[in-house]
Amino acid sequence: MEENRKIIKGNIAFTPRFGKLEVRENSFIVIEGKQVKGIYCELPAEYKNISVTDYQDALIIPGLVDLHFHAPQFANRGLGFDLELLPWLEGYTFPEEAKFINAAYAQEVYKKVVTELWKWGTTRVVLFGTIHKEATAKLMELLAQAGLGGYVGKVNMDRNSPDILIETTEQSLTATEDYIKDTVDRYQLVKPILTPRFVPTCTPELMAGIAKLAKKYNLPVQSHLSENAGEIAWVKELHPECQNYASVYHKFGLFGQQPTIMAHCVYNDDTEIELMAKSKVYVAHCPYSNNNLASGIAPVRKYIDNGIIVGLGTDVAGGHEVSMAKVMAMAVQVSKLKWLATDKKEKFFTIPEVFYMATKGGGSFFGKVGSFEDGYEFDALVIDDSCLEVSAYNRYSIEERLSRFLYIGDYKNIVARYIAGAKIEQPQF
Amino acid sequence: MEENRKIIKGNIAFTPRFGKLEVRENSFIVIEGKQVKGIYCELPAEYKNISVTDYQDALIIPGLVDLHFHAPQFANRGLGFDLELLPWLEGYTFPEEAKFINAAYAQEVYKKVVTELWKWGTTRVVLFGTIHKEATAKLMELLAQAGLGGYVGKVNMDRNSPDILIETTEQSLTATEDYIKDTVDRYQLVKPILTPRFVPTCTPELMAGIAKLAKKYNLPVQSHLSENAGEIAWVKELHPECQNYASVYHKFGLFGQQPTIMAHCVYNDDTEIELMAKSKVYVAHCPYSNNNLASGIAPVRKYIDNGIIVGLGTDVAGGHEVSMAKVMAMAVQVSKLKWLATDKKEKFFTIPEVFYMATKGGGSFFGKVGSFEDGYEFDALVIDDSCLEVSAYNRYSIEERLSRFLYIGDYKNIVARYIAGAKIEQPQF
The missing domain is CATH 2.30.40.10 (Urease, subunit C, domain 1)
Incomplete structure (x- = not known):
């Protein structure tokens, strides 16, 4: 003993x-x-x-717990911040992610990602990979080898994506199930997570299929929600039948039916907030990224007051900082601007509040952690x-x-x- | 040759x-x-x-050029950010500045300040000292010894200040003139600057006397302007005879009659903006500080469009970063939030724009620099x-x-x- x-x-x-x-x-x-x-x-x-x-x-x-980090975008930190979300995805993100079909490049970058996470004191992390299952499995292996804890997702995208970075629905689901089978029991602290990129790049069939896999293997889900006005308008256009962005995910079984993290949540309305709370969806608040991509300031105090669990995320490479300490400081800073913008209604955050988000708040996604x-x-x-x-x-x-x-x-x-x-x-x- | x-x-x-x-x-x-x-x-x-x-x-x-830095607040970086400007001054700033009556403490802290400026690549800096002329002269000496360029101000405050940090009007003016005489021809790249703290802590007599000294020795002036709503209301109360905050300085000869830097300028109205432009007053934009103290986002694009020269400042210790590179990144980030808040009217800044502010913009205060x-x-x-x-x-x-x-x-x-x-x-x- x-x-x-x-x-x-x-x-x-x-x-x-x-x-x-x-x-x-x-x-x-x-x-x-x-x-x-x-x-x-x-x-x-x-x-x-x-x-x-x-x-x-x-x-x-x-x-420290980072709930949102795009590992393949690591080399893009500090680049392209003259753009908003959608043109930034086209101009910088997608071309970089396409390189991860190359296993050697993936391994080179992912070693640096894992080392950097270690260096800055991130002990648990929820990562996006790319659509490439080999590269993403390698990322899991490196994370486990380093002794860090995490969820790692092979990304799904079967519509509205560039030719260099798109799958058919069937390819996407098959590769995802292969990826899960290959990794789900392989490591103790590192597990797969279902990762539909976001509504605009996933057909209804794909979303429904991913939800089925999440249930079948009892795995969590991560995606993006309401980061930017252009994105929200696009989702509305794609899904006029749904009341709002959140309900698209909900309709297809990707909104709390399994434990779920939604990154950003800058512009959710009251109906969505109710659904988020009821569905126990986690918000990954990513203030660096929301500044850099001119997305806005998420109403985090409102989420907290409504009983939603909020963790923090770097959102590399929308965010340029790997340090969760800096993310905490930025969460306090933008909350002060939000406080001013809401006529001092949404109280700004204190250090013990953001510290909770970056430890026990986000950590609870992993169980008794933080x-x-x-x-x-x-x-x-x-x-x-x-x-x-x-x-x-x-x-x-x-x-x-x-x-x-x-x-x-x-x-x-x-x-x-x-x-x-x-x-x-x-x-x- | x-x-x-x-x-x-x-x-x-x-x-x-x-x-x-x-x-x-x-x-x-x-x-x-x-x-x-x-x-x-x-x-x-x-x-x-x-x-x-x-x-x-x-x-x-x-x-890199830092137009606004409170050297005696260096040890306070990262402290007290649960407060707004006025209670923060009372609770953290003034007690720390009072310690600079102790020459040994001043020397210890100022050596670290100068080393840190060197380390982060600040080559020219405009510094606030404290009311203490010996400590402030020591700061100049250390800066010159290190080979950095700068203006260093002995602070003036003769009203609304704590007992531990107040002068009589006469003491303040005499000490300032002594300080100037002692230092004005001593160093090539480091010079004194007149430094009334801000309107609330300077009587009309003091402001007028400082303006006289500035003219007599042909020296520049620095102070604070319109950082926070509480501060602005206070100035209005103290000077109901003046149209606005800027015109108080102007009335007493401290608003461009000699080259002048005004830090913050978060809430200036159009009349003030016109006066700032006409008087060639420099704005020291300090985004870290304006976030930390919940001051707001300065309308910097508007200043630029109106022909006002804007430089950047760390405003240690309202700001916690000494790095002007980080200040540039933050200036871009908050400009994106301002762009959103103005319905995309005030265009956000690009890297070449903030880079200009931190080099040739602020540098022009020193002559052909930057x-x-x-x-x-x-x-x-x-x-x-x-x-x-x-x-x-x-x-x-x-x-x-x-x-x-x-x-x-x-x-x-x-x-x-x-x-x-x-x-x-x-x-x-």
């Missing part, structure tokens, strides 16, 4: 509830196997024989923020140190990473 | 006009003394004897962006490489810095 236990010590901070930062200074976390077994100021007698990894004055926080409560899988980052100190004359609280790390720290401050109880070293690809 | 000349070679990019990126691949810049003497694809015969520093495939861009046209002082950064490459399979244009550096690069990409013709190494404090 004892070899299965570990104890680490430091200044522990996590959010058991939305907006509530729990701080336990100079305390011990006991981990048994994958799970947290308790936090103590003084170690109980039964644990006295177990050696303690003492991180001294460092912060220990839950690992918190240090008993029974949670132990995903953690150890933060040495001493180089952020300007003068020994200044003293900061743990809350303030967390805020400073999120706003002005970077990967160099992350000195250890744990996922599901195991310490994870830099991937050696 | 020849020892006074140097030649450097690389991929040169700069903005001779707003929005126009000029690219000269694999070219030579000839520098004579402080100044650019020409850019050539092939070196003319007369320069053949001068040795060339060949930066090979690197980018060579103008040094461009590589003949006769401009040679301020430059050499950017090795090779580590940003994901795969040799991808080829980027110089424009795209610049965009990627601004969005996803950092200080590690800056491999050499030049200011006024001299290569500047890391400060050894």
Whole structure:
């Protein structure tokens, strides 16, 4: 039993509830196997024989969860931001994704993606791949090899897509089922996820088929919803029979019938919000991307007030930052602009609120992940923020140190990473 | 003559006009003394004897100009962003600035400020100090010692300020004149600037006295204008006799009678905009700060269209980033939200537009600075962006490489810095 236990010590901070930062200074976390077994100021007698990894004055926080990241767009970060969503897809995204038919290129890029996720402290991630099942299976393999947790989706698209990046409905469904069979039992922390790109690129037959696969293999679903006015108008044109964008997914079994993440959700109306809440659909809020593509500011406070679970996403490469810390800071920043734009009705977010979204909020998509409560899988980052100190004359609280790390720290401050109880070293690809 | 000349070679990019990126691949810049003497694809015969520093495939861009930075707030970066401007000043800013009566503390912090500016490639900067003339003179000394260019202001505040941070009108003016006399001829690239904090903390007598000093010593002026609704209402209350906020400064001789920078300008009305244009007042646009303090998005496109010169500022510590590259990216991002908020009337900014603001736009406050046209002082950064490459399979244009550096690069990409013709190494404090 004892070899299965570990104890680490430091200044522990996590959010058991939305907006509530729990701080336990100079305390011990006991981990048994994958799970947290308790936090103590003084170690109980039964644990006295177990050696303690003492991180001294460092912060220990839950690992960060990125609910939306397009792995094949990694090389496009920082490019093409003079465009909105639809022309950006045509001009930059699709040509880059088409390259992933080339397995060597895919492997080269995906190694860098996984290394970068590791570097910035993302411990669980939900990834889009491309339509190519081999490249996407390779991405899963690399993620698992690095010890990170994640869902990885082979993308489906059988209409309104360029010739270089389109499948027939049958090809798309067959390849997806092959991909699932090949990967579903292969790794412990990395699993496939159904990934219809978005309504405009998926025929009704394809959407219905994907929903069937999700049910058959009991797998989750991810897609995009209401990112941009042009996109919404296009969906309306394609599906005049549906009341709104969300109900298209719902009609075809892709809106909470299995656990579902919808990225963006910038422009959902009240009917959709009700459906999202009822269907327990997760929102992946991606503020960097929504700025870069001139999409707008999602009404996240409204979602939260309506009981919808919101996690955060980088949306690489609509977003250019891999760092979930920076995404948290940006989520606070745009919420302040939203607060002004709503005549101060939609209250802006605090650090403990966005921290919850990036840990326990998004983490709950993976089960008991994102918190240090008993029974949670132990995903953690150890933060040495001493180089952020300007003068020994200044003293900061743990809350303030967390805020400073999120706003002005970077990967160099992350000195250890744990996922599901195991310490994870830099991937050696 | 020849020892006074140097030649450097690389991929040169700069903005001779707003929005126009000029690219000269694999070219030579000839520098004579402080100044650019020409850019050539092939070196003319007369320069053949001068040795060339060949930066090979690197980018060579103008040094970056930060028009607004509160040096004493450096240790406050990333703190207190649950507050708006006025309570944030009370709760965080003023207590921190009060510490600068302590010369040792000031020196410790200011060394880090100057090092950080160097690190992120800021070659010219306009700094607020505190009310303390010794600490502020020390800041100038450190900046000059590092070889950076700048204006540094001893702050004036004689009303509505906490006891720990207030002067009498007479004290304020005497100390300011002492500070000017002490520093005005001391350094070549670093000069004093008159720095009334903002209308609420300066009596009419103080403002008038500062204007007199500016005229007497022929020095520029900096202050804050229309950052936040609460602040504007307060100014209205203090000066019911004035039509608007800008006209208060104008009435007391602090609005373009000498070269003037006004930070923020989030809420100026058309009358003020006319006055700003007529008075040739510079706007220091500080998007990070305006997000963090929930101030809003400045109508920068409108300013530009009205012929107002706009530079960019970090506004540390309202802004948490020292990097002007990140400020450029953020200026683009918030301009997209402004574009949406104005029904697509105020066009969002492109990279060449914000790049101009952060180089030649802000640089013009210093004279012929911020461009590589003949006769401009040679301020430059050499950017090795090779580590940003994901795969040799991808080829980027110089424009795209610049965009990627601004969005996803950092200080590690800056491999050499030049200011006024001299290569500047890391400060050894």
